[in-house]
Amino acid sequence: MPPRSPAEDRAAADSDTAAAGREQTRQRVIEAAIGLLEREGRDAVTTRAVAVAAGVQAPAIYRLFGDKNGLLEAVAEYGFAAFLAAKHVDPDPQDPVEDLKAGWDLAVEFGLANPALYTLMYSEPGNATSAAFTAGMEILMGRIRRLAAGGWLRVDEQLAATLIHATARGAVLTWLSLPEDERNPALLTALRTAMVTAVTNQQPAVRDAGPAGAARALRAALPEQTTLSSAEQQLLREWLDRLAADG
Template identity: 45%
Template sequence: MTATPATPPRDGVRSDIVEAATRLLRENGAHAVTTRAVAHAAGVQAPTIYRLFGDKNGLVDAVAEHVLATHVTTKTITAHDTGDPVADLRSGWRTHVEFGLANPELFRLLGTRGPDDLSPATIAGIEVLRTRVRRLATAGLLRVDEQRATMMIHAAGTGVILALLETPAPQRDAELEKAMFDAVLGSILTTTPVTPDPTISAVTVTFAAAAPDLPGLTDAERALMAEWLHRSLTRLRNPHG
């Protein structure tokens, strides 16, 4: 009796598809990552991709997760907090820029997603950034509110990567990412040697960061305090608005 070949495990098939898509992306660019091409490269039928990933965006999300995990595990820097919120923020910034430059096609693919369809990798990255900005705020280092600081860092990081990717490698400014990071810090931190912004109170920003964890308050009291602090920060930033 001839034995029937065993069906490849689901996880094995999924891994093969992700590897095939990653290879196509790196070797031929984003335009090459079609369902048909990936299925052919992985030796599966196209419906298998839809069954495992839902659609092309689902496949791209899986590729992003795979590539990001590989990138992080090959770095010599530690992913753990060092106790210095500025140093940890700088480390995360550098990792983000290096990832974008090492994976330009994937970075561009993720960047074309709309605000209602962000990749889980993008969402996770922004949440890590928010956490690190929160540490700056609770340490009393921010002179702008957390949301503005987060968006400034995120926008600057994305802009640096795109600017460098648009420049031929031999002509790239090796110090651009450091200079941009320092410029952003100069705009958001109280400890940098720049002219202080009189319209923002670092004390208010710090208190706003600590307020959700204050003991002895009811949920209603915390909500009221958060609303008051939000209005205070808004008035401080826009005194004539």
Template identity: 40%
Template sequence: MTDTRGQILDATATLLERTGAEEVSIRDVCQAAGVTAPTVYHHFGDKKALLEAVAAEGFKRYLSAKRSRRPSADPLDDLHRGWADHVGFGLEHPAFYRLMYGTPDAEDRPPAREGHRVLVGILERLAEAGRLRLPPEQAATTIHTGAVGTTLSLLSTPEGPRTAGLADRMRDAVFGAVLHQNEPPDGKGTAAAELARALLATLSVRHTAELTPGERGILLELLGKLAP
């Protein structure tokens, strides 16, 4: 059975599906949850705190699956699954998602940072395998920005030809920007640049005891010139 606090959070989320956060009042929440205003104030204090709690509940539900899932043998599979889970959660729980990621301070919340660390962990495995074109932190920011932008766009745009397959197209474009594709040379030096980016990304997470600090610095400088 849902407790009173959870009942209020669910009722608030349902109301937010119908109207924006500015239009939802404590009175509306009370009517939807079947509680009195003092009960809401007892659990949350005010409307702002209530909305923060809704966002926190969204993160709790979103991260619960990530915490229980073990890494697969292929980090690329984990990356694809992570993108699908992120977009899928947003489309299934739009009220939670808008409060989680649609506010200016969204990235500062501890649960958001936890999700970021999970993504970086996957990308570090890809970097160690030489499959990443960017350092994991940069790649994580690129992927996260693409996933959030895609999800918010899908939530704000009616379904139709414009959005058909959008999540998959955006995923392919974003992954193509951060992953080393191992493409054959095209005669324009792009193969060398791809390899240099992959090695730069790998060196960002792998200790190279064979190299002195000076040798490592020279190598990074040369790779930087090959991969502008």
């Protein structure tokens, strides 16, 4: 490939500068929208109000986000990304049950610290397809697979993920719905305890030779083994799914 001419270099530099400028403007608009959301609620997040708060013209918002819904989707994605950045991932925790509790606590603490943003994040089903949300769920599934591999998991992995996610979200939204003088921290403790009881065994099932727990543990370890062919792994997973469902 021949070297670029000076004119092409200048054009490339101008393009990079323009892209950086657009990204800075986009970030400023999102932060302005979050400020309005937290101070005045979702109804206050209009394109006109956000444009004024961000110091841009309203047409810029339409160019960057398409419409108000696109802006709100970007705000929700920003929230998921911020939550993801706050997560600490230990690939080999000493106690996977305590690791689960810590992850649940972090999710609840984020929601209580960012009530309006959290409510927006979980108010639209479509937000569950965002890249940051998906990455966060992968972290949760990693925690669940470690529980399963150690024999701690009491239920199916997908059900465990649903229970963990639902109890954390329910804890936050219930807490926020209560008058401040009725917000008892014991509520959060009780909900976390109920989640742990529903999802985990008191002792690793593999020690007790329970077939369902042993099946979950073996299924969680399957991605790490390479002896079986893909077809054999698929067949084994089907068998393990049936055994795990009996627990």
